[in-house]
Amino acid sequence: MTGASLGQSAGARAGDPAQGSHVAEGKCAQCHGADGNSSDPQFPKLAGQSPAYLYRQLSDFRNGIRKSDIMGPIAADLTDAEMANAASFFGKQPRKADAVKDQRLAAIGERIFFSGMPACAMCHRASDRRGMMGGGMMGRMPMMGMMSGAPNLNGQHAAYIADQLDRFASGARPSSTPMGRIAAALSEADKRAVAEYLSGLR
Numbered sequence: 001m002t003g004a005s006l007g008q009s010a011g012a013r014a015g016d017p018a019q020g021s022h023v024a025e026g027k028c029a030q031c032h033g034a035d036g037n038s039s040d041p042q043f044p045k046l047a048g049q050s051p052a053y054l055y056r057q058l059s060d061f062r063n064g065i066r067k068s069d070i071m072g073p074i075a076a077d078l079t080d081a082e083m084a085n086a087a088s089f090f091g092k093q094p095r096k097a098d099a100v101k102d103q104r105l106a107a108i109g110e111r112i113f114f115s116g117m118p119a120c121a122m123c124h125r126a127s128d129r130r131g132m133m134g135g136g137m138m139g140r141m142p143m144m145g146m147m148s149g150a151p152n153l154n155g156q157h158a159a160y161i162a163d164q165l166d167r168f169a170s171g172a173r174p175s176s177t178p179m180g181r182i183a184a185a186l187s188e189a190d191k192r193a194v195a196e197y198l199s200g201l202r
């Protein structure tokens, strides 16, 4: 039923990024930006996101598993091929990070990301820069990140991340992954801190 399971979605097909660029330009760019780096934080950045994750979110929007008054009708209007092509196009665009506004808050967020229980970095890829500093975190190993099906959070808008954590915690965004439980265990301050940290990662 829900495609939002651990591991790659069986429904994700290899898309054609050249075809996807037309879909993006015509149907997505006004909100998500021509290259998937949206400037308005209410619209998530799609650039540099795993195509399998993007595809799965689109099909969850279409099926109403992930509820959005905006994305629901848009996804319902796409064919499977358009979804796969757009996912492939956006996945190939380099993501541009935001500037961290509050360094102190970001430093608290960094500790949550790497040393919280559980550490977000177990599943979400750490930045390349940080990963090179060593350590055995599973999230730094590309295979593990892929197996977990966890999206790339690096450079994502802080406000979007904090909002999604609220939705996982309340169940408004249902997930067959442990994200509901994980988000519910974070305080409001923790959510803001980890979101601030992630927004500045490259």
Ligand code: HEC
Binding pocket: 023, 024, 027, 028, 029, 030, 031, 032, 042, 043, 044, 045, 046, 054, 055, 057, 058, 067, 068, 070, 071, 074, 078, 086, 087, 151
């Ligand atoms: C009118 C503005 C708008 C347009 C046009 C639009 N989106 Fe979105 N999109 C949103 C909003 C708002 C969200 C956040 C939805 C939520 O979580 O409630 C979103 C979320 C998403 C997500 C989830 C990202 C994540 O990190 O989980 C994907 C994937 C997505 N959109 C793909 C697309 C694609 C592909 C197109 C073009 C076919 C598109 N969107 C067109 C507004 C838009």
Ligand code: HEC
Binding pocket: 004, 006, 044, 112, 113, 116, 118, 119, 120, 121, 122, 123, 124, 148, 149, 150, 151, 153, 161, 162, 164, 165, 174, 175, 176, 177, 178, 179, 182, 186, 194
């Ligand atoms: C056990 C693996 C795992 C851990 C640990 C984990 N996540 Fe996730 N996370 C996921 C998966 C898988 C998804 C995709 C959920 C879905 O599609 O339903 C996700 C989704 C998310 C999203 C939504 C991103 C988007 O683009 O909409 C955010 C934000 C997020 N996680 C933040 C965190 C934070 C912060 C932590 C640490 C406090 C964390 N995660 C720990 C696996 C994990």
